[in-house]
């Protein structure tokens with residue numbers, strides 16, 4: 001179907017309403033050309049139903065591209081649930097959501113996203129097997145995806161730094177915005193690799209703890225994008241790169257874990273104009289979904305590692321192509337992802 005409100009094709013938009021549990025939201029299935037639509041379940045406050053649907057459609061399309069570029073046998077989907085205003089029974093709500101996922105008979109596979117956690121996935125698993133991000137089982141993929149996401153970002157950054165800055169990470173300073181699950185691990189990896197760090201986080205405890213460990217410099221959150229550094233790593237929320245930020249940023253390479261780093265699509269061209277190399281967010285941060293998909297398929301951590309280590313060479317291919325054409329790597333990655341999905345559809 002095509003939802004006219006977003007002028008963006010989605011295969012299916014499933015409305016979720018369950019008065020008894022308070023469940024309210026949507027499941028957006030953007031594409032199943034490559035396999036079941038896989039993407040996490042976001043549980044957040046939204047002003048109205050339109051905002052929920054818009055976010056779900058946008059995120060589901062992003063998952064199609066991310067899964068395609070990571071070489072996974074999955075399409076793209078996303079669930080967005082509204083956090084109820086008043087008190088609610090969390091388990092009952094996620095059981096109701098689990099029944100909705102079950103009704104899709106494997107067309108959509110869910111996992112954690114902003115606002116959901118492992119325990120919620122365990123509750124969903126009581127209702128459907130089309131869920132990942134559960135407690136890790138020995139020898140098999142699963143558990144916290146953040147270390148895999150951080151490893152993928154690290155590999156992407158190392159390759160991009162050598163290619164675009166002609167330097168090893170040990171010779172460079174990286175400004176990390178957000179030192180949470182992924183950003184924190186990335187900081188440790190960068191410090192181990194000999195990189196200098198500048199950090200910012202809205203949470204004072206997190207940033208001070210990391211700064212103490214690595215001897216990094218801590219700056220105010222408003223100053224991290226303009227801090228003296230060769231690399232900027234957005235690892236907090238989306239929209240870190242807008243026109244004003246790009247104009248003022250001293251870094252010549254952007255590579256981080258955050259989803260949707262470009263506040264608007266036209267920022268990609270502004271980065272090119274300023275000679276800043278941008279590693280497309282969904283290519284760099286695919287480690288998490290790689291881990292989640294391996295868990296769903298019953299694969300091992302070795303399978304996950306092999307796929308995450310392929311992120312670096314993939315980034316090199318994208319940057320080479322972007323350079324040859326004189327366009328943004330974001331444009332090249334989107335085009336590659338659409339081609340992978342289109343050829344699967346043709347088959």
Ligand code: NAD
Pocket residue numbers: 145146147149177178179180181182183200201202203206221235236237238257258259285286287288289
């Ligand atoms: P997290 O919540 O653990 O960490 C985010 C950190 O950013 C927190 O410490 C928070 O205090 C900080 N923060 C928020 N606003 C900030 C601001 N304006 N300036 C500086 N710091 C700020 O989340 P996470 O799991 O580490 O994920 C980080 C980003 O990576 C998110 O955008 C997420 O969608 C994306 N991502 C995560 C994974 C994963 O495996 N966890 C996978 C793919 C993408």
